[in-house]
């Protein structure tokens with residue numbers, strides 16, 4: 068039986084990448100050593116690091132004015148590091164609240180001494196089934212405006228970015244390199260790798276170099292929390308996650324074969340449309356999200372009652388469609404269909420759901 072993994076994260080990785088990892092696990096690049104054993108100070112790794120950074124910037128169409136950091140601590144640590152490093156002139160940061168992960172980011176920013184984190188728009192009243200209307204003009208002066216481009220739990224995503232003159236910061240964890248944006252519109256983007264790029268244990272931070280030399284950059288931050296200190300040491304202030312960076316490199320190479328971000332985003336549109344079209348035509352299943360703001364990556368859906376939800380999940384699991392249980396805060400089901408989920412996986416899931424519906428009316 069073919070297994071399809073619809074988990075929200077850690078999530079499915081491209082099969083050809085996993086096969087390559089298996090093939091070269093005992094001997095990386097003719098070194099006689101496993102990638103799991105090599106030193107982060109070796110030429111093997113420094114070459115790999117430079118190559119990974121170059122590929123990522125190329126895929127994002129970013130020039131020399133951007134730097135990339137490969138860190139640990141997850142997207143969650145960035146909830147703290149972002150305000151600590153860049154809410155340093157006005158000491159105020161604006162947040163758009165679009166769901167669970169935005170709320171977590173706001174909470175953590177508010178804990179940073181001397182920083183005020185303001186919610187400037189929220190879609191809480193709708194149960195986060197849409198992206199908030201964002202204010203054209205922020206009435207106060209802020210160091211940055213923070214958005215969550217894809218709301219992993221609620222299944223919404225920004226299709227248009229806010230028009231703002233305030234520096235834009237994004238938690239892009241769950242649609243990083245899965246949806247096309249003009250990445251030059253952002254001053255800083257962060258993403259936990261385990262949704263769309265690599266195994267857990269790696270966090271990507273893409274930021275304008277100008278932020279690293281800003282006169283307001285604090286001088287006395289703990290080094291491991293300091294973007295400038297980390298950038299100066301090519302993210303290797305301590306031992307970096309070598310294996311995760313290696314896997315990110317392979318996934319980026321795979322992405323190049325898929326036509327880059329534009330190519331994969333087109334396929335993701337097709338995958339998502341197939342599933343949403345089915346859900347919209349179904350009498351049993353329902354997706355509550357405003358159609359224009361639906362996520363390409365995470366598709367939550369419900370039946371009219373919890374018992375039926377549980378029955379679908381049980382039958383799906385038995386048929387090889389795994390990890391379809393919705394997040395505990397919203398219930399129901401959720402299919403995460405990241406870059407590495409093949410079109411056939413979504414097609415087979417839709418057929419399964421269709422059959423289930425036919426047998427249960």
Ligand SMILES: *Cc1c(COP(=O)(O)O)cnc(C)c1O
Pocket residue numbers: 076140141142143144168215217218219238239240241258259260262
């Ligand atoms: C998963 C997720 C996080 C948390 O990521 P960690 O890397 O586990 O800290 C934060 N934001 C979004 C949008 C996510 O999907």
